Amino acid sequence: MPRHVAIIMDGNGRWAKQRHLPRAMGHRRGVEAVREIVRAAGDMGLEALTLYAFSSENWKRPAQEVGDLMGLLKHFIVADIDEFVENGVRLKVIGRYRELAPDIVALIDDAVARTSENSRTTLAVALNYGAQDELVRATSAIAARVAEGSLAPADIDTDAFADALDTADMPPLDLLIRTSGEQRLSNFLLWQCAYAELWFTDTLWPDFSRAHFAQALAEYAARERRFGGR
């Protein structure tokens, strides 16, 4: 059983296109899949699940689509927060989420505070997230500690670096899933993927169900991880 699984939820647009529906419908069904997988993660006793919901590059999409995604995100937080509180889900956000609209930032801060004592599953949602940006921010934070004299350059090691990342309080990433047939990392969790197993499926995200998730975890369990040893 992995401790920490991350998912690049890809294929909402193609799902909608196949059905001659607007892209927004694909995203809406994508949120349904998010719900099902968050519940499954809790049921399976997964410690942490990280979902790539909005990348720092997604701002390049048409304003209408960005607005649709933000609307869905808002609705998701409002509609699901009580279930998180009940089910022991701790909500966390990684990325520069403070650059989102003030009402969304307020909703996020409230939801994070309300679930901060939960310890069953951590759900980290990546918002306005880019891994290169995360690495640069971590480097800058470490440089600031060196400049103020609280950290010696010789003491900068992988643990110190990991502690400066947005995922500092999460277990190591064991498994990365990407849906919709694309096989690339798209600037997601570059440091954290160092020893993660990668699992790809042609299934489009809105069709991704508990059964697909169970299949990914079963295939993960059958893999032999060596972490550079033999």
Ligand code: FPP
């Ligand atoms: C990829 O589909 C998906 C996204 C850009 C974002 C994922 C967002 C959601 C599942 C909904 C919002 C999330 C939460 C947590 C409320 P795509 O549009 O790139 O699909 P395509 O490659 O087929 O065009």
